[in-house]
Amino acid sequence: MTNLARNLVHTAGAHPDRPAVRLDDRVLDYRTLDEQSARVAAWLVGEGVTPGDRVAVMLPNIPRFAVVYYGALRAGAVVVPMNPLLKADEIAYGAGDCGAHAILTSGVSAEQASAAADRLGIPCTDVTDDVFATTLAAVRPHGGIVDRAGDDPAVVLYTSGTTGRPKGAVLTHDNLRSNTETVSRLLGITGADTVFGGLPFFHVFGQTCGLNAAVLTGACVTLLPRFDAAAALRILARDRVTVMEGVPTMFVALLAAAEAAGGAGAGAVRVAATGGAAMPVDVLHRFEAAFGCPVVEGYGLSETSPVVTLGAVDGVRKPGSIGTPVDGVEVRLIDDEGKDVADGATGELAVRGPNVMTGYWNRPEADAAAFTDGWFRTGDLARRDTDGHYFIVDRKKDMIIRGGYNVYPREIEEVFYTHPAVAEAAVVGVPHDLHGEEVTAVITLRPGSTTTSEELTDYVKARVAPYKYPRTIRLVDALPKGPTGKILKRALTERD
Numbered sequence: 001m002t003n004l005a006r007n008l009v010h011t012a013g014a015h016p017d018r019p020a021v022r023l024d025d026r027v028l029d030y031r032t033l034d035e036q037s038a039r040v041a042a043w044l045v046g047e048g049v050t051p052g053d054r055v056a057v058m059l060p061n062i063p064r065f066a067v068v069y070y071g072a073l074r075a076g077a078v079v080v081p082m083n084p085l086l087k088a089d090e091i092a093y094g095a096g097d098c099g100a101h102a103i104l105t106s107g108v109s110a111e112q113a114s115a116a117a118d119r120l121g122i123p124c125t126d127v128t129d130d131v132f133a134t135t136l137a138a139v140r141p142h143g144g145i146v147d148r149a150g151d152d153p154a155v156v157l158y159t160s161g162t163t164g165r166p167k168g169a170v171l172t173h174d175n176l177r178s179n180t181e182t183v184s185r186l187l188g189i190t191g192a193d194t195v196f197g198g199l200p201f202f203h204v205f206g207q208t209c210g211l212n213a214a215v216l217t218g219a220c221v222t223l224l225p226r227f228d229a230a231a232a233l234r235i236l237a238r239d240r241v242t243v244m245e246g247v248p249t250m251f252v253a254l255l256a257a258a259e260a261a262g263g264a265g266a267g268a269v270r271v272a273a274t275g276g277a278a279m280p281v282d283v284l285h286r287f288e289a290a291f292g293c294p295v296v297e298g299y300g301l302s303e304t305s306p307v308v309t310l311g312a313v314d315g316v317r318k319p320g321s322i323g324t325p326v327d328g329v330e331v332r333l334i335d336d337e338g339k340d341v342a343d344g345a346t347g348e349l350a351v352r353g354p355n356v357m358t359g360y361w362n363r364p365e366a367d368a369a370a371f372t373d374g375w376f377r378t379g380d381l382a383r384r385d386t387d388g389h390y391f392i393v394d395r396k397k398d399m400i401i402r403g404g405y406n407v408y409p410r411e412i413e414e415v416f417y418t419h420p421a422v423a424e425a426a427v428v429g430v431p432h433d434l435h436g437e438e439v440t441a442v443i444t445l446r447p448g449s450t451t452t453s454e455e456l457t458d459y460v461k462a463r464v465a466p467y468k469y470p471r472t473i474r475l476v477d478a479l480p481k482g483p484t485g486k487i488l489k490r491a492l493t494e495r496d
Contacts, residue, residue, distance in 0.1 A: 001147035004173045005074035007216045019220040021063045028063050038141035040071025051076030056095045058082045058105040060225040076146030078153045081202035084109040085465040091116035094158045150174035159302040168361030169303045178354040179305035180212040182326050191218030195243045198224040204306040229253035240268040247276035247404030251287050269293045277401045277436050281319040305355040321389040329353035346393050349382045350375040400429030400437050405467045421449035426487045441470040
């Protein structure tokens, strides 16, 4: 029996006075984080939450996220993290799909979250206001931690490829525990470290490699709720951050901010880790020179907790490579028939190990498509050199990664199709210097209908999170199609 929240209890017992979570001048030490999470656990139990119940958490990177996250886990609940920028329809879908017992949110998201909760008939609580603070102070802390089996769900993360609605990847206590331990060891994180907390905790990268790794080791995680390069640079210097974690666009922006400030980086950083998209080799070299630290690239997905491969901090690192498989994780490159490909050849990256999800929430058909003989097929194409280092070649799926956020074209296309003037819609990602990729839509209109790209932009913008709506919409007479009538998205990206 186990529970991921035991890492917090252990660290709080060993190092109660160490700072755990910092947001500017607000600091929670481990004693306080432990005690407040125990109060949240008791409050949730009082609200009728039982072991295995799903609790949706819609919070930015603020100290209360850690309190609620570990509070829900120690009550035996399953945390369903959601982007606080989501709109009511998106929230209702995710919370409804997993059968969430409640939604916990903040003032920033309260209106949209409340609308979704009302639709589902479940409670919605702003856990950041004075009312909740008073309620929490009156609750007697939950004395223990609910034991869970290692293969019991701990977190459900909603993700998808380019077909259908988002699916909930079920990550167990053992999935997250093993990957947290592995990443902490490989990055050398200890209680002496301060970890940059600019990666959103509602994504698995920030959750495992930032929050959970810090709590496991007794490190401090210093938070930035919304990434801003100048603010991030100040935090790196002010808090003497030693472990920098981010997506490539963050590194690009940090370099620009450092150059604008006179070219000096934050000298305390001893290692930087990146993933989520390909890191341009030039950016990697420039960052290492400016900040005086190695940059290690990794690869992972929501379904793999997330880290599958990682470059070596002290060993051989190859720029452009995602490194080698982490401890206990097996990787294969296979062809369409499921056979291994030779070194240097391109194949689909398949994964097996203690970090791989048990499956998608109530999606047996998706599980059947995703797993072959116990191997999770990522849909990403890669090659392996003769030294065993892996290189991502392309994404087999059409997912767009904009500024580190995943955007699923099918989801945006479905919104376009609800517009009365739209006949066909294709959403693609095009290269962008700052965001990595930008969302672009190519639209044909129904006969006799008229509209403008500006009107369509406003229409979609009102229905999806801000990072998802297309910044460019092109109206055309016809979309390029193949012999079967399938829209040829590659032709659209080549034109753009």
